[in-house]
Amino acid sequence: MKVSELYEIPIEEAVEELKARGAKRILLQLPDGLKKFSLRIAELLQYEGFEVVLSAGGCYGGCDVAVNEATAVRADAILHVGHLEFLKIREIPVVYAPLKVVRAPLEELASQIALLLPRGAVLGLVAQLEYVELLPELKRKLQSKGFRTLIAEKPLILGCDVRAAESIANKVDAIVVLGAGEFHALGVQRRVDVKVLLADCERCEVRGLASEVKRREALRWEAISKAKEARRFLVVTSVKLGQFKLGEALKAVKALERIGAKALLAVVDEISVERLYAFTWADAFIIAGCPRLVFDHLEIYGKPVVDVEDVKYIVEEEFGASAEQEGT
Amino acid sequence: MKVSELYEIPIEEAVEELKARGAKRILLQLPDGLKKFSLRIAELLQYEGFEVVLSAGGCYGGCDVAVNEATAVRADAILHVGHLEFLKIREIPVVYAPLKVVRAPLEELASQIALLLPRGAVLGLVAQLEYVELLPELKRKLQSKGFRTLIAEKPLILGCDVRAAESIANKVDAIVVLGAGEFHALGVQRRVDVKVLLADCERCEVRGLASEVKRREALRWEAISKAKEARRFLVVTSVKLGQFKLGEALKAVKALERIGAKALLAVVDEISVERLYAFTWADAFIIAGCPRLVFDHLEIYGKPVVDVEDVKYIVEEEFGASAEQEGT
Structure with missing residues (x-):
């Protein structure tokens, strides 16, 4: 299906795969930027005999497969558009339809x-x-x-x-x-x-990109530097399958406690930095999720937002390397 | 625990109940307005020997118990603050600590x-x-x-x-x-x-409240009236346990299809009306979730937002009564 002068979504191939798997009810998941095509895709799927339920959650990667939503509506399969397979999903069949380029200059x-x-x-x-x-x-x-x-x-x-x-x-x-x-x-x-x-x-x-990187790196180091002054941290991870960095989050909590700070772990389905501000006591937020969350929110509301990878600079010790092994 | 001149949260009783249940790791869930007290409550729980993980999701009722988050972090129990038991939760023990009034004028x-x-x-x-x-x-x-x-x-x-x-x-x-x-x-x-x-x-x-009700009712009927002109609807429900109105949502989809409209069902963890605007093709949104979602969003972005209960006025037929029975 051609969706612009530049792109197509290979839905027809996905339809064949869904038919081969005998799926009837499909959860259709697209990143926000492609949701505008969801009606056309759904109509095509309905024409082919499938029942369609849309996922209305945010989705910015193959790391984010809407298994909970699919399970809740008892879908037979997920059609995940715009990304490649990134995770092995056991709970439900997932068919991927990554965006394809029609022509490029x-x-x-x-x-x-x-x-x-x-x-x-x-x-x-x-x-x-x-x-x-x-x-x-x-x-x-x-x-x-x-x-x-x-x-x-x-x-x-x-x-x-x-x-x-x-x-x-x-x-x-x-x-x-x-x-x-x-x-x-x-x-x-x-x-x-x-x-x-x-x-x-x-x-x-x-x-x-050197100047933009320089600008963002300056913001990143400013956030790290401000976070060093913080005494109370909220460390947040997401239940999204590929963004669930519980081990790293717990490791960060422990490292921050070792330097005498107060640190609590939080978990949520979809991390949005704005939501975290209800935790008014927190002086700084540590994000153990998609790196984009910090990248896009370096300088909001005057509170530092730092990726979990950068906690080593706050606590001034290396601790990230073994995070996975020591995860809960 | 006194949290203001007016309120206390009976955390001490909850602690006894959590101890009696032998819980070790607790998911602490509070509505946004009470999240500011989460640090004090967490410290009290930690002092009592519990491990604490905060839920960072929105929570505006006893209908919204963070079972997915609790399961993901392998909590032994949920401490749900600010509401009463509303649902029977089978997956995990839930202890409730509703807000209590200390004194009232x-x-x-x-x-x-x-x-x-x-x-x-x-x-x-x-x-x-x-x-x-x-x-x-x-x-x-x-x-x-x-x-x-x-x-x-x-x-x-x-x-x-x-x-x-x-x-x-x-x-x-x-x-x-x-x-x-x-x-x-x-x-x-x-x-x-x-x-x-x-x-x-x-x-x-x-x-x-008569004048405010009048104002909101006018907005409600304006939204219903605009939705009657709509040809393409997105009907949305939430996977949150007590807000999962799949039967009503499907019923609304079918009723809208009967009047010749296009209607698609969507599902998400936390419905926020703002998120739905990525579905640019939709002329109107039908919310099959907490009634508050519509109540608080009657007049945004120029697109009508209508509670699933009011779809009967759009399709001009009664159909809601049997929604539960015919749910998928």
């Missing part, structure tokens, strides 16, 4: 890159989910403009996982992130020392 | 009532949860001022259940709702023809 993006970097430079190539299959073509276009190129062995980057970029950072002069929107590319630029260029297929624009 | 409230109503009038008395035990004293004070009084047989009113008031409405000249805040008393005034006075213990003020 690769020639134009390659030309823009050629204006920004010297001929002969070695470019490392990674991509967001929807664009991974386009990397060989981008590689050819860049080579024809005189660049040397290296596609990472597993070139997919996620919001919470940019290892693809880290794995090649020391072998290249710059990294090109093929995608759309800054979130993923900023994550890459944060983690590597080499220059990162976002090749943005939606805006048809190539741009560097 | 009953003499002052009775005097204000005497200024508003004629001597000899028959007053029906009902109350919100925290104030039910004060009704006999209010009755005596009103009698001493020359009123006749009738306390409803089961005088407790909830946001979604004002039958106590309905049961006595035709036997009295006015109904006095002892409580705080307008939500419950407005619900009473909506449902009965007789005059309703809110005796507000927090503001120490007695006031009528």
Whole structure:
């Protein structure tokens, strides 16, 4: 199903898979940005004989599969749109329909890159989910403009996982992130020392991210620094399957208690930083969930919001590494 | 534990009950307005040897017990503060600590009532949860001022259940709702023809609700009227145990389809009307959850939001009565 000039959602393939599994009632789950297509998709599914229930929850990753909602309405399967399989779900069959790119302005993006970097430079190539299959073509276009190129062995980057970029950072002069929107590319630029260029297929624009990373890093360190002054912490995790970092959250609570602070653990279905402000006693919030939650909320309401990974800077000790093993 | 000049939370009794049940790890759940006391309660529980995890979800009733959160963190029991038992929870022990009134300005409230109503009038008395035990004293004070009084047989009113008031409405000249805040008393005034006075213990003020009910009823009917023009509906229910109105929601979907409209069912953990706006195709939203969700959101963003009970006015047929029986 074509959903814009750039994208399609391969619903027809998903329908075949759902039929093969004998599903009747489907929970249809889409990220907020794709929910506008939910009526068309639901109509197609209904036409094919399925009963459809929509998930109205927020959903910003394959780490967030609406198992509770599906169980509650006794769905036979979940159709999860916009992401790849990230978790093994045992409770219910899950069929994935990631967004696919119909066409992308690769020639134009390659030309823009050629204006920004010297001929002969070695470019490392990674991509967001929807664009991974386009990397060989981008590689050819860049080579024809005189660049040397290296596609990472597993070139997919996620919001919470940019290892693809880290794995090649020391072998290249710059990294090109093929995608759309800054979130993923900023994550890459944060983690590597080499220059990162976002090749943005939606805006048809190539741009560097160093200054935006610098701005956000300053906010991040300001939050960490303010959190060091805090005496009372709320450490929050989510019950969403792939965002349930209970071990890390408990570890953070203990580390904060060791430095004499008061720290309590909280849990919720969907973390929204705004909700946490009902806990008026908290001087600072530690988020043990999707890193995007902190990334998007560094500077609200005057209280510091810090990712659980950064608690080591508050307590000034390394403790994160063994968090998983010591989880409750 | 005293939490203000007016209220206490009987945590000590809850602690005894939790100990008797042998619980070790407690999920502490409070409505947003009481979350500010969560640190003090958690410290008391920790002092008594319990491990505490906070629920960070919204919670506006005994219909909303955080079973999923408690299960996720493997709590042994839930301590649910601020409401009475409303549901039979099988999955996990739940101990309730409803708010208790320490003192209330009953003499002052009775005097204000005497200024508003004629001597000899028959007053029906009902109350919100925290104030039910004060009704006999209010009755005596009103009698001493020359009123006749009738306390409803089961005088407790909830946001979604004002039958106590309905049961006595035709036997009295006015109904006095002892409580705080307008939500419950407005619900009473909506449902009965007789005059309703809110005796507000927090503001120490007695006031009528007819004009506010009129304003909200106008908004309600405007929403229903606009929804009649809508062609595409999103009908939403919540997985929260006591707010899961799947049968009514499905019934509404079918009734809307019978009049030629498109209607899809959606489900979510916590309904917030704002979230639903990602479904841009919907012309109107039908809420099959807590009535408060509609009550508080009648007029936002220009799209009508209608309680599932009012769908009968959109489709112009009675269909609600058998909803439960035909639930999936």
